[in-house]
Amino acid sequence: MMRRYIFRRLLISIPVFFGITIFSFLIMNMAPGNPVDMLINPNIPKEMLEIRKEMLGLNDPLYVQYVKWLSGLLKGELGYSYSSFASVSQMIGERIGPTLLLASTSLVLGVLLAIPIGVISAIKQNATLDYVLTGLAFLGTSIPPFFLGLGFIYIVGIQLGWLPTGGMTTLGGTGGIGDILVHLILPALVLGIAIAGKKVRYVRASMLEVLQQDYLRTARAKGISELVVLHKHALRNALIPIITIVGTEIPLLLGGSIIIEQIFQWPGIGQLTMEALLSRDYPTLMGLNIVAACIVLSTNLVMDILYAIVDPRMKYS
Amino acid sequence: MSVTKLSELSWRKEAPASEKKESSEQADYMIETYAGQLKRKFFKHKMAVWGCTTTLLLLIVGLLAPWLAPYQPNEVTAAFSAPPSLTNWLGTDQVGRDVLSRLLYGMRISLLIGILTVVMYVLFGSFIGMLAGYFGGWLDMLLMRMTDIFLSFPYMLVVLVIVSVLGADIFTIMFVLALFKWPTIALLVRSSVMSIKQTDYVRASITLGYSTSRILCIHILPNAAAPIIVNATFGIAGTILSEAGLSFLGMGIKSPQASLGNMLHDAQSLTVLTEQPWLWVPAGFVILLIVLSFNFVGDGLRDALDANA
Amino acid sequence: MTLQAEIISRQTKNELLRVEHLKTYYPLQKGLFSRPTGHIKAVDDVSLTLYKGETLGLVGESGCGKSTMGRSIIRLEQPNSGRILFEGEDITHMTVKKLNVVRTQLQMIFQDPFASLNPRIRICDALAEPLVVHKRVRRSEAAREVEALLQMVGLPRSTGERYPHELSGGQRQRIGIARAIALRPKLIICDEPLSALDVSIQAQMMNLLQDLQEELQFTYLFITHGMGAVKQMSTRIAVMYLGKIVELAPTQQLFRQPKHPYTQLLLRAVPSPDPTLRSANEYIHAGDMPSSGEPPQGCRFHTRCPYAQANCGVVEPALTEGEHAVSCHYPLA
Numbered sequence: 040m041m042r043r044y045i046f047r048r049l050l051i052s053i054p055v056f057f058g059i060t061i062f063s064f065l066i067m068n069m070a071p072g073n074p075v076d077m078l079i080n081p082n083i084p085k086e087m088l089e090i091r092k093e094m095l096g097l098n099d100p101l102y103v104q105y106v107k108w109l110s111g112l113l114k115g116e117l118g119y120s121y122s123s124f125a126s127v128s129q130m131i132g133e134r135i136g137p138t139l140l141l142a143s144t145s146l147v148l149g150v151l152l153a154i155p156i157g158v159i160s161a162i163k164q165n166a167t168l169d170y171v172l173t174g175l176a177f178l179g180t181s182i183p184p185f186f187l188g189l190g191f192i193y194i195v196g197i198q199l200g201w202l203p204t205g206g207m208t209t210l211g212g213t214g215g216i217g218d219i220l221v222h223l224i225l226p227a228l229v230l231g232i233a234i235a236g237k238k239v240r241y242v243r244a245s246m247l248e249v250l251q252q253d254y255l256r257t258a259r260a261k262g263i264s265e266l267v268v269l270h271k272h273a274l275r276n277a278l279i280p281i282i283t284i285v286g287t288e289i290p291l292l293l294g295g296s297i298i299i300e301q302i303f304q305w306p307g308i309g310q311l312t313m314e315a316l317l318s319r320d321y322p323t324l325m326g327l328n329i330v331a332a333c334i335v336l337s338t339n340l341v342m343d344i345l346y347a348i349v350d351p352r353m354k355y356s
Numbered sequence: 357m358s359v360t361k362l363s364e365l366s367w368r369k370e371a372p373a374s375e376k377k378e379s380s381e382q383a384d385y386m387i388e389t390y391a392g393q394l395k396r397k398f399f400k401h402k403m404a405v406w407g408c409t410t411t412l413l414l415l416i417v418g419l420l421a422p423w424l425a426p427y428q429p430n431e432v433t434a435a436f437s438a439p440p441s442l443t444n445w446l447g448t449d450q451v452g453r454d455v456l457s458r459l460l461y462g463m464r465i466s467l468l469i470g471i472l473t474v475v476m477y478v479l480f481g482s483f484i485g486m487l488a489g490y491f492g493g494w495l496d497m498l499l500m501r502m503t504d505i506f507l508s509f510p511y512m513l514v515v516l517v518i519v520s521v522l523g524a525d526i527f528t529i530m531f532v533l534a535l536f537k538w539p540t541i542a543l544l545v546r547s548s549v550m551s552i553k554q555t556d557y558v559r560a561s562i563t564l565g566y567s568t569s570r571i572l573c574i575h576i577l578p579n580a581a582a583p584i585i586v587n588a589t590f591g592i593a594g595t596i597l598s599e600a601g602l603s604f605l606g607m608g609i610k611s612p613q614a615s616l617g618n619m620l621h622d623a624q625s626l627t628v629l630t631e632q633p634w635l636w637v638p639a640g641f642v643i644l645l646i647v648l649s650f651n652f653v654g655d656g657l658r659d660a661l662d663a664n665a
Numbered sequence: 666m667t668l669q670a671e672i673i674s675r676q677t678k679n680e681l682l683r684v685e686h687l688k689t690y691y692p693l694q695k696g697l698f699s700r701p702t703g704h705i706k707a708v709d710d711v712s713l714t715l716y717k718g719e720t721l722g723l724v725g726e727s728g729c730g731k732s733t734m735g736r737s738i739i740r741l742e743q744p745n746s747g748r749i750l751f752e753g754e755d756i757t758h759m760t761v762k763k764l765n766v767v768r769t770q771l772q773m774i775f776q777d778p779f780a781s782l783n784p785r786i787r788i789c790d791a792l793a794e795p796l797v798v799h800k801r802v803r804r805s806e807a808a809r810e811v812e813a814l815l816q817m818v819g820l821p822r823s824t825g826e827r828y829p830h831e832l833s834g835g836q837r838q839r840i841g842i843a844r845a846i847a848l849r850p851k852l853i854i855c856d857e858p859l860s861a862l863d864v865s866i867q868a869q870m871m872n873l874l875q876d877l878q879e880e881l882q883f884t885y886l887f888i889t890h891g892m893g894a895v896k897q898m899s900t901r902i903a904v905m906y907l908g909k910i911v912e913l914a915p916t917q918q919l920f921r922q923p924k925h926p927y928t929q930l931l932l933r934a935v936p937s938p939d940p941t942l943r944s945a946n947e948y949i950h951a952g953d954m955p956s957s958g959e960p961p962q963g964c965r966f967h968t969r970c971p972y973a974q975a976n977c978g979v980v981e982p983a984l985t986e987g988e989h990a991v992s993c994h995y996p997l998a
Binding site: 051054055058059062066067069070071170174177178180181182183184185186189190192193197289290291292293294295297298301302312313316319321324325327328331332333335336339 | 507514520601607655
Binding site: 555556557559560561562563564565566567568570574575578579 | 736739741761764765766768769771772773775776777780781782783784785786794795798799841844848
């Protein structure tokens with residue numbers, strides 16, 4: 040049953056993958072300009088350009104172009120940048136590390152913030168503390184991340200001078216792990232707060248549900264101390280659904296990192312996106328888009344399968 | 357006619373007994389009207405009431421912006437980057453335009469984009485979700501894979517890329533923002549429709565020979581409305597936030613047109629950030645206020661419409 | 666010839682609905698990439714005929730397929746094979762557009778009166794809707810017709826202004842009946858219309874259905890699991906077990922002389938005031954109904970049958986012809 044489900048889930052992802060590539064290809068085709076016009080010196084005569092276009096297959100029908108482009112894509116070729124002429128896959132490869140570091144740190148930070156806040160507000164349901172904490176969570180989801188980021192830079196970075204406000208390492212510094220961590224704090228905090236704001240609600244609801252279960256009443260009736268009850272019985276069961284929700288945050292993180300990387304000058308794919316946007320470097324943009332979509336697609340796949348393994352109650356439908 | 361005869365007959369024969377029996381029974385069911393119940397639950401939620409009031413105020417201010425604003429938004433009124441004063445309550449920007457006036461106009465644009473975008477994608481998403489949920493089968497499979505495709509792209513990234521390809525006028529922005537949001541509504545509506553489809557009142561509508569469009573629009577959709585309304589309210593908040601982000605990055609509404617996001621764009625320069633806080637702090641707070649109010653309204657609606665709460 | 670038999674033989678000329686070899690299966694697993702692993706054979710090769718003006722009771726335990734049978738007849742479920750002839754017209758594969766015209770002659774009363782009314786629509790609008798949709802009345806006349814309908818089912822005219830949640834179960838079921846008769850159909854399928862109601866209201870509802878039938882000449886297919894209700898309502902009774910009809914006979918005969926052991930079991934399950942009958946349950950093989958996904962080989966009832974012989978588990982008995990039909994190798998005398 041399980042293997043069958045995984046197999047089906049994999050099979051379903053295949054048309055979705057092709058849909059993603061077709062969609063991206065069409066958008067790229069709508070973009071003004073073409074590789075030849077962009078790459079080549081405008082002084083070259085028109086006839087030469089035509090020959091060049093023919094060679095590159097730009098006069099082929101659209102579907103032929105798509106198939107050629109797709110076969111390149113499957114080999115990991117994403118084309119060449121209009122502005123730097125570098126290979127797009129190489130550029131993305133160089134910049135993805137910092138983004139993954141930032142994203143994963145933010146995710147961990149967000150969950151670490153959300154769990155205690157959610158649990159406390161569930162335990163103190165309808166008390167003042169509950170209202171304050173849920174209010175804070177709402178503030179976290181409602182504050183524009185760029186505003187929060189600018190605020191942090193202004194107060195923590197500039198007024199207080201506690202933390203660096205941009206880049207991944209100090210200029211001219213050694214670039215050790217400590218240095219990177221110090222630079223990581225502010226951007227990760229901004230993204231983490233946005234995630235925590237959304238997760239508090241889930242943690243609280245999940246915890247409330249578990250707190251009402253009969254087995255907790257039984258545990259209490261047996262005279263087990265409240266703290267042990269919460270820790271051993273409630274929390275563990277409340278956290279299973281929370282962990283699986285984490286997967287849904289991946290697209291948000293990949294999208295949100297663009298703004299954050301821009302503000303904090305973090306040298307990841309978010310900043311690469313901005314550079315490409317400003318120079319209208321469409322091959323790079325498309326490459327980024329496809330890579331991001333594939334990351335999302337595969338994390339969703341993994342999450343669904345993990346969920347099926349973790350939660351035996353799930354129906355295989 | 358014989359029909360009336362019968363009705364009188366059955367009326368006399370059993371109505372008194374049944375009336376007596378059932379009117380006492382009826383007392384238990386006469387709780388309060390659905391609308392009354394919603395109102396009571398919603399207004400019990402203090403933050404929702406606050407959000408509702410603020411939202412209304414913001415909408416009024418947005419509507420009346422041309423009359424409330426002391427200056428035209430693009431009018432050069434005083435010195436460049438002048439700090440707040442009696443004539444320019446929130447100071448002026450780098451080309452001498454009144455910040456307060458631009459703020460009011462920017463708010464108007466943000467609210468407009470937020471609401472219209474959500475209307476667009478809610479209509480389209482509901483339509484798709486309804487088709488998928490009601491007809492099922494291969495159509496459902498096809499439409500669901502389509503939503504999978506759209507949901508695979510990270511929202512901010514794909515919106516930025518497509519806006520840069522298509523150009524950043526206000527309608528394109530709304531279109532692109534909506535283009536990647538409808539799948540969430542479609543999924544929501546699909547699952548509601550799938551469960552409502554199994555109810556006896558829909559079965560009864562089928563046996564009564566109603567047309568499919570009538571069944572969908574009159575008997576299914578209104579009963580699936582609650583989660584759509586909640587999602588749409590949160591959606592307005594989210595869309596306003598996304599548009600602000602887009603404009604902040606310089607890819608959304610462009611200067612000289614005022615928008616809350618592009619007012620913060622300039623704060624990326626260190627001088628503005630540290631020495632001219634009136635240029636970005638008010639705009640940031642206004643975005644926060646709008647988004648927070650819509651989120652509170654959404655939360656209140658969710659609690660009120662949730663049958664279990 | 667008994668009086669009942671005579672009535673029935675006269676009715677043969679007035680056939681309203683004929684179901685031939687109807688099969689409705691539910692696949693056990695559905696999906697584009699997975700083949701169904703099996704079928705729930707909810708209705709498995711059932712044939713029956715309804716005559717004008719009669720009430721055919723369809724009884725059986727829950728899960729025997731009787732509701733699916735009712736739904737298949739009105740095409741709420743698409744049968745896998747077989748034919749449904751309504752007034753001689755084959756409606757099994759009729760297009761929805763044509764079917765919607767036929768459905769005005771063919772109505773249904775549902776089991777749960779709390780689920781069968783749209784919670785957002787006022788009673789008067791729910792009752793006027795079929796009339797307006799099928800252009801039976803002009804919009805301006807709808808109110809008067811709704812009033813007449815409410816009176817016919819014994820409800821005050823003020824009920825029209827109410828929403829379903831303001832009514833009791835009994836009142837709602839009356840609305841369900843009013844809606845079903847609004848178009849003056851010929852056949853009404855009553856899908857367990859009593860089982861969600863209080864016992865005191867059940868009797869009223871049966872009276873109402875019978876009065877309406879007398880006055881408006883309806884034909885009923887009365888689906889129920891209660892032997893008491895079916896005895897009061899029906900002219901003939903069909904007993905269903907695991908998707909098949911095992912016995913079909915005029916009501917009196919069936920109660921006086923059941924031929925199928927399963928019918929006997931059902932009759933004995935009815936609480937009886939006679940204490941000598943109560944102890945009879947002892948020799949009935951306990952246990953649940955087998956799954957209709959994998960019905961037993963041979964006679965489907967042999968796993969629970971007290972009289973089962975060796976060949977019962979091998980050869981499936983056919984339903985006999987005639988007024989008192991039974992499908993059993995060793996029918997009771």
